[in-house]
Amino acid sequence: MNSQNIDSGTAERADERTTTAADAEATASEPVVDLAGVTFGYTATPVVEDVSLAVDPGEYVAVVGPNGSGKSTLMQLMLGLLEPDAGRARLFGERADRFDDGERVGYVSQHASAAKEMPITVREVVKMGRFPHVGFGRLSSEDWAVVDEALATVGMTAFADRRVTQLSGGQRQRAFIARALAGEADLLVLDEPTVGVDAESVDAFYDLLAALNAEGITVLLIEHDLGAVVEHADRVVCLNREVYFDGPTDEFVDSDALARAFGPGARSLAGVDG
Numbered sequence: 001m002n003s004q005n006i007d008s009g010t011a012e013r014a015d016e017r018t019t020t021a022a023d024a025e026a027t028a029s030e031p032v033v034d035l036a037g038v039t040f041g042y043t044a045t046p047v048v049e050d051v052s053l054a055v056d057p058g059e060y061v062a063v064v065g066p067n068g069s070g071k072s073t074l075m076q077l078m079l080g081l082l083e084p085d086a087g088r089a090r091l092f093g094e095r096a097d098r099f100d101d102g103e104r105v106g107y108v109s110q111h112a113s114a115a116k117e118m119p120i121t122v123r124e125v126v127k128m129g130r131f132p133h134v135g136f137g138r139l140s141s142e143d144w145a146v147v148d149e150a151l152a153t154v155g156m157t158a159f160a161d162r163r164v165t166q167l168s169g170g171q172r173q174r175a176f177i178a179r180a181l182a183g184e185a186d187l188l189v190l191d192e193p194t195v196g197v198d199a200e201s202v203d204a205f206y207d208l209l210a211a212l213n214a215e216g217i218t219v220l221l222i223e224h225d226l227g228a229v230v231e232h233a234d235r236v237v238c239l240n241r242e243v244y245f246d247g248p249t250d251e252f253v254d255s256d257a258l259a260r261a262f263g264p265g266a267r268s269l270a271g272v273d274g
């Protein structure tokens with residue numbers, strides 16, 4: 001748009017354009033995940049209470065907390081799989097439970113290891129990432145190029161024709177990340193993704209996440225391993241029903257929230273001096 005266009009158009013049209021530009025700006029800066037005062041319980045007792053949390057585009061946020069502290073529940077609330085009893089959850093600016101742009105979110109669960117029973121190849125898994133784009137129709141050559149690029153990004157090209165049943169835990173998780181990339185996800189949500197992954201592959205896995213985040217993908221990691229969180233995430237949200245801490249990772253390490261949420265000895269769990 002240039003000023004000449006505005007001059008030659010009606011004032012009404014110019015107004016319309018201004019509104020559109022403002023809307024575009026609002027969309028660009030709107031949080032990917034936005035929880036405000038969210039409370040939820042499976043019974044009358046809340047397991048998540050009054051949680052407010054906004055994740056901006058491009059952030060790398062880890063949610064930590066002891067067993068049963070509500071991390072998985074919170075993630076389901078963020079993704080709209082559970083509805084809050086109080087407060088509100090938004091995903092890309094929409095009510096999370098009505099969000100229907102599923103391909104923007106790539107989800108890698110700790111249960112991806114269940115896929116070890118799937119009698120399909122890595123390429124077929126990654127191809128599934130294109131389904132929301134092609135409506136279960138045939139993939140075009142452009143779609144296949146996206147699949148191949150996703151395989152290359154996660155370093156799984158050489159395993160493309162191998163059955164998922166014949167992969168290590170780390171390779172399997174890479175295949176599922178590639179599926180999310182093939183779907184062109186803007187947000188990767190990972191629920192304890194390295195459970196059952198061999199120690200050697202864990203480092204490579206976190207390197208991959210860092211590289212994807214550097215390319216602009218928002219990473220939301222639910223993680224039990226405090227050491228991994230301290231090493232990799234920029235921001236930590238420490239949950240134990242309520243939010244105990246939300247801020248930069250280095251401040252978390254020095255905060256008393258670590259010990260309050262995890263008990264004495266938490267600093268050594270996090271890999272920092274006790």
Ligand SMILES: Nc1ncnc2c1ncn2[C@@H]1O[C@H](COP(=O)(O)OP(=O)(O)OP(=O)(O)O)[C@@H](O)[C@H]1O
Binds near residue numbers: 043071073
């Ligand atoms: N479907 C369910 N029905 C009833 N209670 C549930 C259900 N899922 C989880 N809970 C309970 O809610 C609480 C929070 O569980 P949640 O799975 O969110 O915690 P978590 O922090 O993810 O735990 P972990 O680290 O052990 O995976 C726990 O007390 C759990 O027993």
